[in-house]
Amino acid sequence: MRLVSGMRSVTALADLPQLERQTLSGTAYAALSDLLASGRLAPGERLSLRQSAAAFGVSVMPVREAVSRLVADGVLEVSPARVIRVPMMSQDAFRALAETRIAVEGIAAARTALRHSAEDLSAIRNAEAAFRSEAEATQPDRARAIQLNRDLHFAIYDACGLAPLREIIARLWLKAGPVINLDLRAHPERLRQGFALRRHAEALAAIEARDAPAAERAIAADIREAAEFILARGGLQDHSGGD
Amino acid sequence: MRLVSGMRSVTALADLPQLERQTLSGTAYAALSDLLASGRLAPGERLSLRQSAAAFGVSVMPVREAVSRLVADGVLEVSPARVIRVPMMSQDAFRALAETRIAVEGIAAARTALRHSAEDLSAIRNAEAAFRSEAEATQPDRARAIQLNRDLHFAIYDACGLAPLREIIARLWLKAGPVINLDLRAHPERLRQGFALRRHAEALAAIEARDAPAAERAIAADIREAAEFILARGGLQDHSGGD
DNA sequence: GCTAGTGATCTGTGATCACAGCTGACGGGA
DNA sequence: TCCCGTCAGCTGTGATCACAGATCACTAGC
Missing domain, CATH: 1.20.120.530 (GntR ligand-binding domain-like)
Known part of the structure; x- marks a missing residue:
């Protein structure tokens, strides 16, 4: 926070566009969101963590986090039988x-x-x-x-x-x-x-x-x-x- | 789905309250939400996955999922330096x-x-x-x-x-x-x-x-x-x- | 005395393993 | 012919390990 006072030499770097880290979870979330928004995942359709992970070429970890976010949003749901699906809407x-x-x-x-x-x-x-x-x-x-x-x-x-x-x-x-x-x-x-x-x-x-x-x-x-x-x-x- | 036609003997069980599974992640989410809602986690304060996990008596896994949901909601934020904190609000x-x-x-x-x-x-x-x-x-x-x-x-x-x-x-x-x-x-x-x-x-x-x-x-x-x-x-x- | 380099430590992220539980197909019994 | 118990193959969940990177206290050097 003393950037201005003490480090005048790099002051030009102070307000750079703050390039944000791209995490695999974030990418998976974006990919799944796109699938849902474009209707390629229809209501009632199932989703498997391992299959999706394989399709994305990553481990289950990032997909899992993405899915849990979608579930929190109510865009996906996980049944008591541990089945992930896009909810049927009444x-x-x-x-x-x-x-x-x-x-x-x-x-x-x-x-x-x-x-x-x-x-x-x-x-x-x-x-x-x-x-x-x-x-x-x-x-x-x-x-x-x-x-x-x-x-x-x-x-x-x-x-x-x-x-x-x-x-x-x-x-x-x-x-x-x-x-x-x-x-x-x-x-x-x-x-x-x-x-x-x-x-x-x-x-x-x-x-x-x-x-x-x-x-x-x-x-x-x-x-x-x-x-x-x-x-x-x-x-x-x-x-x-x-x- | 042929419950009604074929299994008359258990028809009384058909519309039970659909008891839902309680997951550790969900519990962690509820606990963190409560901490935030009650103001015991103030803006700017940091949060460590491992410390929280130890405090809850679970592994980092459930806490991590809870935190990622909170982050998705904008209630927590993770800085590019991988520091989890409750956001300062302007x-x-x-x-x-x-x-x-x-x-x-x-x-x-x-x-x-x-x-x-x-x-x-x-x-x-x-x-x-x-x-x-x-x-x-x-x-x-x-x-x-x-x-x-x-x-x-x-x-x-x-x-x-x-x-x-x-x-x-x-x-x-x-x-x-x-x-x-x-x-x-x-x-x-x-x-x-x-x-x-x-x-x-x-x-x-x-x-x-x-x-x-x-x-x-x-x-x-x-x-x-x-x-x-x-x-x-x-x-x-x-x-x-x-x- | 103050700065800059340095390394131990802790961070979140991702991969992998272990496990309980549901699913669904197969096969024996009525 | 139909029902029902059984078992293999999945599922998501949780724990543990590995790793790159940031932090911060410390120390050598100006």
Whole structure:
């Protein structure tokens, strides 16, 4: 802490980008998160520590730590029989998750509308345009569309100015990811209906106009419509106890 | 899965309480969480895997997993020098955390006001009375008051009907816990000023009247006043770079 | 006297081993 | 033909060992 006073010769090194150590556990966590977010690990699917470790080319140790973090987040679950799987979500649970997202992401969008900077706005505009051009393509790439949709939403949330809030939303997306992607895989036609496009445009317009309630409504509608679409499809298990 | 059809004799066992296994990692996590929530681990304090393991009477393995979960939650941090410590929170970070709590917990309180059941309400009433009697005692027990305050807040949040939201709030409290408790330890006189008491009474009244905006305001005020009190005390490090 | 080098010690991380318990297929009995 | 006990092969969990790197007290050298 006496860097400034005593070590003037290396003062140029004082504020370096603080390159952080990359731990194997962290890498495994990122890899698993990606698998989940992209829907390549579907609800109900099992996961083996040793197999995953072999696939990643590491020992079970890092995978184990990554899995335990995912379990803590509720993105994976380990049954009493010691079986790791991505949880089946009941209709009720999915509905609760969607409502939570509506509330939390709505707040973030409203805040962004009020306090966004010029850079924030242009980032959001770019993200919206990127998603639009992909969704309106004659042959939309599903995986790419998912990624661009995510980019747009988080461009908005990044600008809300509350790091903890953004982090919460990231966790919620991790939880909802498998269900949403599984559905989109089964019913890719939703992309063409353009619901999301309209809501995104509304959100962008509201943010540009610094109209917080409108931004909140647009994001809420975006989430709600997607959730209702999935619930209508009935891919989720009924809470009344179907096996 | 053919329990019903083929094994009629044991059908009485079909819907047993699904007793869950207690893992050492889970126990360690609970123990560390408690240490953090009760403020016995102050911001900046270090933590050693081996020492903690020895203290708990287990190997480093379970502690390690517990710590990695806490780190994922941002409640602990591990520096590039591989030092585990509870993070120092800057004033800005604390302010952002408080604003996030105001938003999220406000939502939960508003929902509870609208949809609480009779049981919910009586649980909230009891919790409010318990905190009040402790806070108004001639010799308030600080640790007990903290616990009762927590009980009251979560009695309200439990009734909001959104499990994911409740979980988010629990994480936020874990994060804010060390700072709040450290401050309360240094300045116990805040308990006597009765700010919290007034806000709690307002929240209870609003919930009883099913007045969602008022409930949201009361909880927001409760959080905001506590945060401002702590910020005014100046125990947090300034973001401009004090060491 | 103060700085800079040095080595013992302790840190988290990762690999490997040991173990209890669940799973699921096989085979004997009704 | 169907049920049920049995056993091999997994599972996750926990302990232990190995290792690179950071810390900190100490000492040699200016």
